[in-house]
Amino acid sequence: MTSIRELHKQLVRKERSAVEIAQETLERINTLEPKLHSFLHIMADEALAQAQQVDAQIAAGETISPLAGVPIAIKDNLCTTGIPTTGGSRILENFVPPYESTVTQKLKDAGAVIVGKTNLDEFAMGSSTENSGYGRTCNPWDLDRVPGGSSGGSAAAVAARQCAVALGSDTGGSIRQPAALCGVVGMKPTYGLVSRYGLMAYASSLDQIGPFGRSVEDAAILLGAIAGHDPKDSTSLNVQIPDYAKLLRPNFRPKSRLRIGIIKETFGSGLETVVEDAVKKALELLQELGAEIQVISCPRFGYGLPAYYIIAPSEASANLARYDAVKYGIRAEDADNLIEMYKTTRAQGFGTEVKRRIMLGTYALSAGYYDAYYLKAQKVRTLIKQDFDAAFEKVDILVCPTSPTTAFKAGEKTDDPLAMYLSDLMTIPVNLAGLPGISIPCGFDSQGLPIGMQLISKVLREDLLFQVAHAYEQSTEWHLQTPPLV
Known part of the structure; x- marks a missing residue:
């Protein structure tokens, strides 16, 4: 599987057809799926139909978009009309949405070929994709290890060349952490x-x-294809979206000296030495490329984890109340009354981690505890954002490891929720502050497992993140390495 740019060239030059690319991709998915389990639904018929439309456009001499004919995988918590969408939960095993998510509609409009829906931790609650109601996804670099989570299926599919690119969702690190581990x-x-x-x-x-x-x-x-204002989302920003890809240059040099801050609080106890060494070497390279490196303190960074595990479960307890077995999803048949049906269905349909977070959130929002937990966590969230604001007065980009460790073995942390939660220690504060962050490969450990480095910028400075990440990437070969399966 080649890059989007190369696939586009091949299609425009008629060296390959979109149908040929789709068929090769589907064959690869079917070959690797018994080992990886990246996908929950493979959309072969739909993918080939989309590819045929692209070929018809090319044959008619029409201009196609950069994503036309490109095989893309979608995390299975994004609604797709007429296609099962489970959120990785048994409670939605028979749910077929009657409407399309905005992002998937944008991809279809751009001519992208959606090859399937990827596995995830149930309702995106997890850091290893072991919480899926449909079995775990394996890491392509070592099948005995996890791919990270909750978007582990998407990360594994991209790493294993089962698609060109994929979509995930990120609530506390669910895109960046699996990207690092894969x-x-x-x-x-x-x-x-x-x-x-x-x-x-x-x-x-x-x-x-x-x-x-x-x-x-x-x-x-x-990102350029899916970003933009949407009146259907009240939190959607109405801002101009730059052409991020056109801003990338082989030898990026900012107008003024780029200032990079190392987040002091992310180095130390709990961080694997090999991860620390790899990130520090990456920083040395960025310095060679012209960046000014300094150490920056975000003193409340470490409080992100406890604040998150009050705020996120609180919101989840409200959001997951909609799964009541009345409107859609599975329904317990052995209940004598409505309340019993609710209880039995939710007990059978939700997994252990989802139940844990619903209970945590309901408790934090309950009378007598709201001020002590939820309100205090929101105040801590504000302090974390203020720390970032202060840091960005001194630097343009903040850097830290994406994950404290490389990919851990499946089952290693399933009985220790706190150890699992610590996997997102570096990523959670970025979500609490609403900032953009990117994880890029920066090395491997002695077992050949990938290491990721996280870059963080001010709000709406994705352009700068992409430019700096691209400059680093072009000076290394980490992203060119392939898993043993490939």
């Missing part, structure tokens, strides 16, 4: 830059849809 690029945009209409809500003040790609340019092209 050795691909993952971008969490500014909150509100991409419409959430048609995204299954987990924590509405934190959720954001974003791209996965094997290169920064591919991620930039995909």
Whole structure:
């Protein structure tokens, strides 16, 4: 599977047809799926039909968009008309949405070929894709290890060349952390830059849809296609969307000296030495490329994790109340009355982690505890944002590891929720502040597992993130490495 740019050239020059590309992609998916389980639904008929439309456009001499004919995978918490959308939960195993999410409609309008819906932690609640109601996804670099989560299926599919690019959602790191563990690029945009209409809500003040790609340019092209104002989403920002890909240059040099800040609080206890060393080497390279490096303190950074696990479950407890077995989804048949039906259905349909977060959130919002927990967590959220604001008065970009560790073994943390939650220690504060962040490959450990570096910028400075990430990427070969399966 080549880059979006190369696929576009091949199609325009008629070296390959969109149908041929789609068929090759579907064959690869079917070959690898027994090992990886990246997908929950493979959309072969729909993909070939979309590809035929692209070929017809080319044959008619029409101009096609950069994404036309490009195989794309979609996280299965984004609604797709007429296609099962489960959110990774058994409670929605027979749900077929009657409407299309804004982002998937934009992709269809651009001629993208959607090859399938990818696996995820149930309702995007998890860091390993082990919480899926339909079985875990494996990491293409080591099948005994997790791909990260909650967008593990999308990250694994991109890493294993089962698609060119993919969409995920990021509430506390669910794009960036699996991108790091699978050795691909993952971008969490500014909150509100991409419409959430048609995204299954987990924590509405934190959720954001974003791209996965094997290169920064591919991620930039995909974000440009899905970003933009949407009246169907009240939190959608009405701003001009730049052509991110056109802003990328082989030898990027900002108008003034680029200032990069190392977040002091992200180095130290709990961080694997190999991860720390890789990120520090990456910073040395950025310095060689002309950046000015300084250490920056975000003193409340470490409080992001406890604040998140009050705010996000609180919002989840409200959002997941809609799964009542009345309007859609499975329904328990052995209940004697309405209340019993609610209870039995939710007990059978929700997994352990979802139940845990519903209970945490309901408790935090309950009378007598709201001020002590939820209100205090929101105040901490404000302080974290203020720390970022102060940091960006001194630097243009903040840098830290994306994940404290490389991919861990499946089952290693399933019985220890706190250890699992710590996987998102570096990414959560970015969501709390509504900032954009990108994870890019920056090395491998001694076992050949990828390491990711996170770049963070001010609100709506995705352009700068892409430019700096691209400059680093062009000076290294980490993104060119392929998993053993490929």
